[in-house]
Amino acid sequence: MLFPLLNDLTLQFLLTILLILSIIAFLIFQLSTYFKKKPQKEVVITQMKCKPCNYEEKRNFQQGDYVGKKTGKCPECGGEMIIYSIYSELVKGKPKPYVKT
Amino acid sequence: MLQGLGQESWFSLFIFFLFMIIMTFYGQKIQMMVWISEIERALRKLRDYVDKSKGKAISVVKKYGMNEKEIKVNLENFIRFFIISPVDLDPAGVLGRLEFLLDKGKERIHEYASILAPKASESETDNIENILGACIVLDNLYRIVRHFLLLGKKSQSTLHIMQVHMQLPLIMKFAKAYFSSLKAFSEGHPIGDGVGPLVVFYLMDGAPTKEIAKDVVMAEREFEGRKLILVKAKGPGGNVGKPGEAIKKIIEEKKGEIDMIIMIDAAGKLEGEKTGEIAEGIGAAIGDPGPEKYKIEESARKYGIPLNAVIIKQSLIEAVTTMKKEIAEAAVNVVEVVKKRILENTSAKATVLVAGIGNSVGISQ
Ligand SMILES: [Zn+2]
Numbered sequence: 259m260l261f262p263l264l265n266d267l268t269l270q271f272l273l274t275i276l277l278i279l280s281i282i283a284f285l286i287f288q289l290s291t292y293f294k295k296k297p298q299k300e301v302v303i304t305q306m307k308c309k310p311c312n313y314e315e316k317r318n319f320q321q322g323d324y325v326g327k328k329t330g331k332c333p334e335c336g337g338e339m340i341i342y343s344i345y346s347e348l349v350k351g352k353p354k355p356y357v358k359t
Numbered sequence: 360m361l362q363g364l365g366q367e368s369w370f371s372l373f374i375f376f377l378f379m380i381i382m383t384f385y386g387q388k389i390q391m392m393v394w395i396s397e398i399e400r401a402l403r404k405l406r407d408y409v410d411k412s413k414g415k416a417i418s419v420v421k422k423y424g425m426n427e428k429e430i431k432v433n434l435e436n437f438i439r440f441f442i443i444s445p446v447d448l449d450p451a452g453v454l455g456r457l458e459f460l461l462d463k464g465k466e467r468i469h470e471y472a473s474i475l476a477p478k479a480s481e482s483e484t485d486n487i488e489n490i491l492g493a494c495i496v497l498d499n500l501y502r503i504v505r506h507f508l509l510l511g512k513k514s515q516s517t518l519h520i521m522q523v524h525m526q527l528p529l530i531m532k533f534a535k536a537y538f539s540s541l542k543a544f545s546e547g548h549p550i551g552d553g554v555g556p557l558v559v560f561y562l563m564d565g566a567p568t569k570e571i572a573k574d575v576v577m578a579e580r581e582f583e584g585r586k587l588i589l590v591k592a593k594g595p596g597g598n599v600g601k602p603g604e605a606i607k608k609i610i611e612e613k614k615g616e617i618d619m620i621i622m623i624d625a626a627g628k629l630e631g632e633k634t635g636e637i638a639e640g641i642g643a644a645i646g647d648p649g650p651e652k653y654k655i656e657e658s659a660r661k662y663g664i665p666l667n668a669v670i671i672k673q674s675l676i677e678a679v680t681t682m683k684k685e686i687a688e689a690a691v692n693v694v695e696v697v698k699k700r701i702l703e704n705t706s707a708k709a710t711v712l713v714a715g716i717g718n719s720v721g722i723s724q
Pocket of ligand 1: 308309310311312313332333334335336337
């Protein structure tokens, strides 16, 4: 006997409260997933290596870098330093927009 | 049973049945409206991608002399470029025709890139070609999604709306990958797909190179008594080249006297697999539409040369964006895998052909 029961004011009141509570719970859940994502920033690293002595250096990517490019003398042995690897890494921080317009 | 109902109960009963009737007869209409609004949202995002990619192309090309207005006009003309796939009702020779059309398409894109940026260097022109390619793909995707949306709205056909809506996650993933690739190409970063050329760069170790086929270079090197023939796309511009042509040429030149072929390529990972996972197998590891793969398989079969493949797993988006650290580290490990395979499967004085397949943006030789 569902419909006659609905006439009962206390039951309607309870149902309304339940509805409001579930909406609030849903909103909190949505917001929590939104804030959980820690902002991460992508940085591009250029790694240089000296072939004779295996000395390594890292710095941020600069325009014109490419793997195999000669970057100068090795501070350890005076050999030739070349770019060995270029890769992206995620670090904590605000994300950088991909395209500036 | 219903005798004891008051006026308010009758009212709630009425509301309930009204709801049932609406849902029965208009449920699908409401579902359509939800789908349409979701497609429209995706379409706005695609439009945004297209606009931003054009903006990026213009800002890159602007550096090489032409003024912005001219670039815009040229770009609008070129962005609707297409290649019609060859007829396959009569499949004999379809690969040859496909190759011909793809080559001509590439040539045209190259022409456009040199018209837009006449003062750009060779590797910069290669990168501009890739940027134009991404613009074309994004523009096409936008047009296709818009077409089905408008068609569905006009004909009120669930079929059209439903098929776009169901493929939407895949389409958007694809669009995002192409959009993100613009950054890597405009700045000259190596991309995940470049892991093959990177491994071969490590194996070359500074050996002198020569161009053997269009945009493909080779080098020869000694390794533990074996002769290594190393092949990769020409860098540091964004090239894929024609590695199949190169491999075929080398095999023919050596009259089949090659003891093993090892191909290294990036491959799509399954969900749940780790980025940078290395796997070994048999076959031609190359993801071209067919012609290059065919040449490699055919020449290897002709002389009975074992064809080994080493793949580095990555997602679609990782393959076209700046190389992830995991992939760069995997490249170093692949060098060891390749060396081990050579030592285990060939005897001293053997000749081994190692080919790194993929886009060579940001990786020289
Ligand atoms: Zn040194």
